Amino acid sequence: MASTAELEKIVSQVRRDIVRMVHAVNSGHPGGSLGCTEYLVALYFETLKHNSANFSMNGIGEDLFFLSNGHISPVFYSVLAHSGYFPVKELATFRKLNTRLQGHPTTHEHLEGVRIASGSLGQGLSVAIGAALAKKLNNDKNIVYTLHGDGELQEGQIWEAAMYAAAKKVDNIISTVDMNGQQIDGSTDQVLPMGSLRAKFEAFGWDVLDLEKGNDIASVVATLNKAKEHTGKGKPVMILMKTEMGHGVDFMMGSHKWHGVAPNDEQLAQALNQNPETLGDY
Amino acid sequence: MKKYTYTEKKDTRSGFGAGLSELGKSNPNVVALCADLTGSLKMDAFAKEHPDRFFQIGIAEANMIGIAAGLTIGGKIPFTGTFANFSTGRVYDQIRQSVAYSGKNVKICASHAGLTLGEDGATHQILEDLGLMKMLPGMVVINPCDYNQTKAATIAIADYDGPVYLRFGRPTVPNFTPADQKFEIGKAVMLNEGTDVSIFATGHLVWKAIEAGEQLAAAGISAEIINIHTVKPLDFSAVLNSAKKTRCVVTAEEHQMNGGLGDSIAQLLARELPTPVEMVAVNDSFGESGTPDQLMTKYGLDAVNIVEAVKKVMKRK
Numbered sequence: 001m002a003s004t005a006e007l008e009k010i011v012s013q014v015r016r017d018i019v020r021m022v023h024a025v026n027s028g029h030p031g032g033s034l035g036c037t038e039y040l041v042a043l044y045f046e047t048l049k050h051n052s053a054n055f056s057m058n059g060i061g062e063d064l065f066f067l068s069n070g071h072i073s074p075v076f077y078s079v080l081a082h083s084g085y086f087p088v089k090e091l092a093t094f095r096k097l098n099t100r101l102q103g104h105p106t107t108h109e110h111l112e113g114v115r116i117a118s119g120s121l122g123q124g125l126s127v128a129i130g131a132a133l134a135k136k137l138n139n140d141k142n143i144v145y146t147l148h149g150d151g152e153l154q155e156g157q158i159w160e161a162a163m164y165a166a167a168k169k170v171d172n173i174i175s176t177v178d179m180n181g182q183q184i185d186g187s188t189d190q191v192l193p194m195g196s197l198r199a200k201f202e203a204f205g206w207d208v209l210d211l212e213k214g215n216d217i218a219s220v221v222a223t224l225n226k227a228k229e230h231t232g233k234g235k236p237v238m239i240l241m242k243t244e245m246g247h248g249v250d251f252m253m254g255s256h257k258w259h260g261v262a263p264n265d266e267q268l269a270q271a272l273n274q275n276p277e278t279l280g281d282y
Numbered sequence: 283m284k285k286y287t288y289t290e291k292k293d294t295r296s297g298f299g300a301g302l303s304e305l306g307k308s309n310p311n312v313v314a315l316c317a318d319l320t321g322s323l324k325m326d327a328f329a330k331e332h333p334d335r336f337f338q339i340g341i342a343e344a345n346m347i348g349i350a351a352g353l354t355i356g357g358k359i360p361f362t363g364t365f366a367n368f369s370t371g372r373v374y375d376q377i378r379q380s381v382a383y384s385g386k387n388v389k390i391c392a393s394h395a396g397l398t399l400g401e402d403g404a405t406h407q408i409l410e411d412l413g414l415m416k417m418l419p420g421m422v423v424i425n426p427c428d429y430n431q432t433k434a435a436t437i438a439i440a441d442y443d444g445p446v447y448l449r450f451g452r453p454t455v456p457n458f459t460p461a462d463q464k465f466e467i468g469k470a471v472m473l474n475e476g477t478d479v480s481i482f483a484t485g486h487l488v489w490k491a492i493e494a495g496e497q498l499a500a501a502g503i504s505a506e507i508i509n510i511h512t513v514k515p516l517d518f519s520a521v522l523n524s525a526k527k528t529r530c531v532v533t534a535e536e537h538q539m540n541g542g543l544g545d546s547i548a549q550l551l552a553r554e555l556p557t558p559v560e561m562v563a564v565n566d567s568f569g570e571s572g573t574p575d576q577l578m579t580k581y582g583l584d585a586v587n588i589v590e591a592v593k594k595v596m597k598r599k
Binding site for chain 2: 106122
């Protein structure tokens with residue numbers, strides 16, 4: 001078990017990677033990536049039972065993670081690299097020609113740690129349910145995790161999948177929604193208010209947990225641990241995780257404006273100042 | 283003209299159901315998913331024999347494609363079943379991202395393709411599915427001609443590692459291919475050797491091409507008839523060798539002219555061996571309600587239309 005201080009070190013380095021990656025190619029999605037840094041660090045360095053040194057597509061005997069909101073690829077790539085799936089220095093190729101680190105994650109370039117392409121929103125929950133059903137058929141007791149954006153829940157396929165998972169008792173799945181309240185055109189309340197997500201998922205038959213402090217690593221770890229205890233009881237498990245878009249970089253925080261915009265040189269320097277180098281920059 | 287006979291007419295969808303049932307017994311990794319059309323797809327036998335490996339998804343095709351993609355990650359070989367319209371157009375982005383781009387071993391099995399779905403009308407009669415699917419990089423597209431061939435194709439695709447679109451239909455059609463004929467993906471089947479014209483047909487139009495061949499033979503025209511059960515990858519050498527010999531080509535399919543088999547063959551010939559081509563296909567139109575036979579006649583997909591196309595293309599040599 002990693003200490004909170006150790007996890008926070010990783011968080012700081014991952015945030016540096018994110019802003020450096022998007023700055024280098026003047027494109028990519030820093031806002032959601034920064035907001036989900038604690039979640040992904042907690043998941044990969046504390047929660048997941050996984051074998052990063054020997055990546056296998058079928059993941060039999062391991063926990064699996066599916067990133068459904070694929071645009072937050074910078075945080076995903078950084079966490080995968082620091083977990084040992086591929087060399088950290090490969091982060092420098094993000095979004096460049098011939099890279100395995102495509103703008104949105106893909107299996108197409110055989111990047112270790114990625115098991116499905118995502119980017120077109122709303123598809124990851126269905127895929128995760130399929131993987132969870134395969135685990136049941138294989139008598140594999142491990143858990144399947146997913147992450148979704150809150151804006152992503154506007155896609156209809158999410159609700160097809162939500163209905164199915166509950167109806168068919170797919171109880172080896174823990175989904176998390178990143179409730180940063182922002183999407184490209186503005187706040188989710190401005191674009192399409194979604195009402196109570198707790199009420200919606202409960203009505204669909206999910207076991208719903210709240211995570212109020214999604215940018216507090218200890219809270220994330222504790223909630224993921226708690227969620228694990230809720231699996232195997234006949235219901236899929238949902239974590240509604242409140243985060244702040246752009247967390248950790250003050251001028252990016254809480255605004256939809258940094259959803260898909262890269263910092264300039266000066267802004268990069270500011271962002272790096274706020275997130276000290278802990279594990280070494282790529 | 284080689285004589286083709288059949289003892290009974292059977293629906294190609296039943297060939298799929300029989301093949302799936304056989305796979306269920308022989309391959310424990312095969313799983314099946316259906317979106318509330320188990321009876322129509324003839325998946326009942328598999329569902330009954332292997333309830334643990336059968337997933338009733340409900341009317342949620344997008345979710346079905348995603349779940350199928352996920353099942354491959356645990357080493358399963360999923361066969362999805364619904365109508366061709368709901369297997370393709372409705373879920374194109376799900377297939378594109380979660381199956382084709384992700385390189386997942388999903389078999390998308392589609393019944394009630396084309397006009398021969400009949401009375402339900404144009405909402406259900408997809409005539410664009412071959413085109414939609416063949417455009418996806420890496421997607422194999424198969425459109426067998428009868429019960430036996432559909433059964434053999436169903437069994438064969440389980441051994442191929444990669445995404446496949448398998449298209450079949452609702453009506454009963456002559457079951458004439460040998461029950462023991464091995465199905466080879468991408469290998470066209472020579473039905474009749476001829477010298478005057480090449481007829482490349484797929485799916486339900488294969489039998490109509492045979493009927494046309496008999497009429498042409500009676501009129502002194504020697505037609506080479508080739509069954510293109512795999513639209514993609516297209517059997518380039520079968521097409522080129524035949525076209526080189528006969529120097530004119532007719533294609534026949536229950537599909538839009540845009541994007542269909544004729545398109546693929548014309549593209550190949552334009553690049554490698556410019557040859558006159560006539561296409562028997564639906565010409566930029568939706569279907570409508572009617573019996574399958576009435577519709578095939580109204581939209582010009584009968585043997586007589588193939589005969590006319592042959593006469594026309596031979597004058598263009």
